[in-house]
Amino acid sequence: MHANAADVEAEFLRRLNVDLPEGVDWKQGAVTYLRELVQDGGVEAEWFHLVKPFVGGPDFGPFWVDVFHFLDVVHKVDLPSRSVVVDVGCGPGWTVQWLAKLGHEVVGLDISAELLALAEQRMRTDPHTPFFEEPFHYELRVHDIEAEPLGLERPARLALFESTLHHFFDPVAALRNTAADLAPDGLVAVIEAAAPPVGSEWHAQNVELMRRYRTIERPYTRDQLHEALALAGLPHVAFYQPVNGLFRQQADELAVLSRTVARSDHLNICLAAATPEALARVERGPAPPSDPPTGLRFLDGVGLPEVGPDGSTYRWAGPRVVMAVDDGGPHRVHVSNPTLEKRGVQHVYLLVDDRVVQQVELSARSSAAELVLDVPAHSVVELQSDRAFSPSWRGEPDARVLSFRIAAPPPR
Numbered sequence: 327m328h329a330n331a332a333d334v335e336a337e338f339l340r341r342l343n344v345d346l347p348e349g350v351d352w353k354q355g356a357v358t359y360l361r362e363l364v365q366d367g368g369v370e371a372e373w374f375h376l377v378k379p380f381v382g383g384p385d386f387g388p389f390w391v392d393v394f395h396f397l398d399v400v401h402k403v404d405l406p407s408r409s410v411v412v413d414v415g416c417g418p419g420w421t422v423q424w425l426a427k428l429g430h431e432v433v434g435l436d437i438s439a440e441l442l443a444l445a446e447q448r449m450r451t452d453p454h455t456p457f458f459e460e461p462f463h464y465e466l467r468v469h470d471i472e473a474e475p476l477g478l479e480r481p482a483r484l485a486l487f488e489s490t491l492h493h494f495f496d497p498v499a500a501l502r503n504t505a506a507d508l509a510p511d512g513l514v515a516v517i518e519a520a521a522p523p524v525g526s527e528w529h530a531q532n533v534e535l536m537r538r539y540r541t542i543e544r545p546y547t548r549d550q551l552h553e554a555l556a557l558a559g560l561p562h563v564a565f566y567q568p569v570n571g572l573f574r575q576q577a578d579e580l581a582v583l584s585r586t587v588a589r590s591d592h593l594n595i596c597l598a599a600a601t602p603e604a605l606a607r608v609e610r611g612p613a614p615p616s617d618p619p620t621g622l623r624f625l626d627g628v629g630l631p632e633v634g635p636d637g638s639t640y641r642w643a644g645p646r647v648v649m650a651v652d653d654g655g656p657h658r659v660h661v662s663n664p665t666l667e668k669r670g671v672q673h674v675y676l677l678v679d680d681r682v683v684q685q686v687e688l689s690a691r692s693s694a695a696e697l698v699l700d701v702p703a704h705s706v707v708e709l710q711s712d713r714a715f716s717p718s719w720r721g722e723p724d725a726r727v728l729s730f731r732i733a734a735p736p737p738r
């Protein structure tokens with residue numbers, strides 16, 4: 327590694343681990359803590375690990391969360407059966423079992439031999455393999471992924487970190503060693519909670535857990551996870567928000583849902599790859615017409631790009647637009663409405679954290695204005711307007727509810 331790159335990585339790890347109590351051998355902690363949990367926890371602890379992810383109630387929350395998130399990722403990645411999948415930190419192996427039952431060749435690795443023994447027991451006691459008269463294809467290895475790659479014979483198409491990555495002292499090493507065994511189109515999937523705000527009760531609980539049990543409970547912010555993935559050679563990342571359940575077919579309910587999806591950042595569910603092509607495989611589908619790269623993304627409330635007579639690109643927006651600000655601004659956003667009648671006046675408001683922070687006025691005389699977004703990277707902001715119309719009200723065959731035009735020029 328280049329000396330400068332090594333410094334950047336060391337500095338990243340220093341910042342990341344700033345809350346970790348000092349003088350603890352985390353590696354040994356991971357091994358002995360789990361040994362104590364499994365061996366000394368007795369039959370009840372063993373039973374818990376063997377039935378995971380099923381729970382006997384009364385709180386089914388963790389069950390839905392674990393199962394839906396895992397299945398959503400497997401569904402999204404959409405691998406042909408018999409693909410090689412690495413399950414990093416597979417623990418007692420419920421994901422190994424489900425992946426093997428789907429017909430994949432699973433390599434489950436973990437630093438804890440005790441947990442792998444339970445994973446082995448789980449697989450041995452399941453007589454129902456996916457292919458008739460063919461055994462499960464799986465292998466369980468005691469392995470410290472922070473120390474070195476597995477060195478697989480057949481490269482993996484997917485490496486899964488299910489509730490695991492936040493336990494590593496050095497997630498960059500764990501990701502880099504994992505990436506070394508990926509096929510060219512291979513993906514890394516991370517599923518876990520995102521970092522709670524510093525100073526929150528949950529953050530304090532994590533610090534206390536680390537102190538008491540010598541196990542790392544240090545979830546990442548989005549920025550930290552981006553940085554760790556990039557340092558590990560996996561710079562192409564897509565974050566997802568799962569949507570599971572049944573929803574009434576009713577516009578309001580769907581609007582609430584789209585708002586929730588746009589704003590949620592309490593989970594870190596992502597797919598990452600070394601090349602854009604590997605990620606593009608799971609993001610295929612009709613390619614959306616592209617705006618110039620601006621550091622802004624429209625999440626909701628706008629139509630497709632259109633080109634005006636002067637060659638400029640804009641989109642028609644409804645009365646509410648949700649945008650993600652990917653990089654720090656300031657960003658200039660043009661809003662206009664050339665259809666305002668003589669005395670018509672329209673306001674467009676910029677909301678950050680549900681509060682209006684800026685507003686502009688459009689009129690027939692002055693039909694264009696500029697909003698300046700000066701918010702931290704990875705914010706989600708809204709534009710709202712107090713006027714809307716539909717071309718269908720004038721007898722045109724276009725029933726969209728439109729409010730103003732919007733364009734975000736690329737940064738200079």
Ligand SMILES: C[S@@+](CC[C@H](N)C(=O)[O-])C[C@H]1O[C@@H](n2cnc3c(N)ncnc32)[C@H](O)[C@@H]1O
Binds near residue numbers: 438
């Ligand atoms: C919270 S558990 C998750 C287990 C499993 N993925 C699940 O969802 O049931 C985290 C796992 O990471 C494993 N682990 C921690 N450090 C590790 C390392 N350096 N190499 C491999 N596994 C490690 C632990 O032994 C533990 O089984």
